[in-house]
Amino acid sequence: MTDRILKCHPGIGPVVEGRALVADDNFSARYDLDRIKGVFSRPQHKLAGQSYVDVILVLNTAKGGVASAWMLYEMKSRRIAPKAILFNAANTILVQGAALAEMAMCDRFADGDVTKLIKTGERLRVDPEQGQVTVLQDA
């Protein structure tokens, strides 16, 4: 198997590598997370109970309020944060938060629904400036 390259709209933040945590669900730092424990806490969320720390989240879109912008920065400062978030469609808040937190974020994938293009556990390299996510072949 070879590495698989997914093209997306140019994003924000640094180049990062990490494991994917994928769900066909949405994201709000305020509504969905226990930010002290570093887990998804809203019972209805498809990732409820799972840790988001140091993974690359792959989700559908952002929802809810503006608090997530400060929260990404706050989470990153305590190092209880995802390495990157990939969306089908980001909203303004998450992009603004990623800009302050210097967190990698990309959206609008050329090949369709990113929550179907990537599977949980796959190793990814996210290059926001190039608008490119590489699904790495595991050694």
Add this chain to the structure above:
Amino acid sequence: MKLNDMEKAMLAGEMGEPRRWAMDHMIKVGRMFDAADLVPVSQVHMMADPESIGEAGADFMAKMAAHPEKDRRVAVPMITDPRGVDLNYYRPLGQSEEMAALERRFITACEKLGILMTDTCINYQTIMPPVLGDHVAFGDTGVVIYCNSVLGARSNFEGGPSALAAGLTGRTPRYGLHLDEKRRATRRFMVKEQPKGLTDWGVLGAVIGRMAGSYWEVPVVEGIENKPTSDAMKHFGAAMASWGSTPLFHIVGVTPEAPTLAAVGGDKLTAEPVQKSDLDALRSNFGGKGDKIDIVVFAAPQLSIVEMQQVADLVTGKTLAKSTAMIVCTSPAVYADATRMGLVANIEGSGAKVLQGTCFYQQYAREIGEANGWKRLLSNSAKIVNILGGYGYQPALASMEACVASAVAGEIV
């Protein structure tokens, strides 16, 4: 992104480090959304409660505030969303001195930047409503959706950092709802069941928000037979924004950009009915008759003076059940009026508490819930019941009248 000479000077640091940071931040965000340039804004509203900002956010603001006044002073009027701590009433809620200290530190920094501490999410009812076509940079999704939709102003959802950047520069990247083409309807909904009270409006907004489901969808709504009040639009929009991340709606014949369906392009879309069953399905997630309740909350959005009177009329002369608390959140401006008019005394005479300048879900909801044993929560806000599940509550939804009656009975009536 195309910049004029002044913007280039700010980016080069010639007008101080805060404005250099602000320009850099806006360019990063603007690039991701393909903004061609920046658009001047008339005013800014920033969400920044201490639970969201944490020590990191307070440190960030303190650094901004340490710059010389000419470099740090905001360029346009800038106001604030609700705080997380009512500094006149936080120990009884179980909020800590650390939380209050963080709050004080952040407020001090904001004041040094010339930010007006209005501490409200109903600025469009109480401070300075924007006008049709007015470009602004507002935080709080409820504020944005109301001002975009009901007033015809132009704002994206601006998180705290971006609102700050807009305040420092008097500009914001021109993308999203600043552009005519992004304000055209993309989904068309036909209402089949007329909303009657504020909670009905909230439920309708929640259902449409959930159906629309994205920041980039613009619902146009038909079938509304009566002109809604400002409070009705407030609950409708706040719930839609909460459930759908939706920043703009049109109601044909009500909101200023939609005198007709065709004016927003809705005539080219297929109408999707919103049935009574859709509304009932959403309500069914939130509590049932006979369930015990620990706390009733009126907030999200903060109450207008009219809502304060409505709550006061319902609770005056009654006593809340010993097992049930009631919290009412309003803005400092409305609180002062409501105190002068005797409404606060009437509400608190029942055993309830009125807080000023906060909103329940923004004030360490998890911690105050745990400190007070509040888990089963009842509210008339379709927004707050959506939020608080993630904070360890079991939220239930009812009309204002039923909420008060339930607080007296100690269970959902």
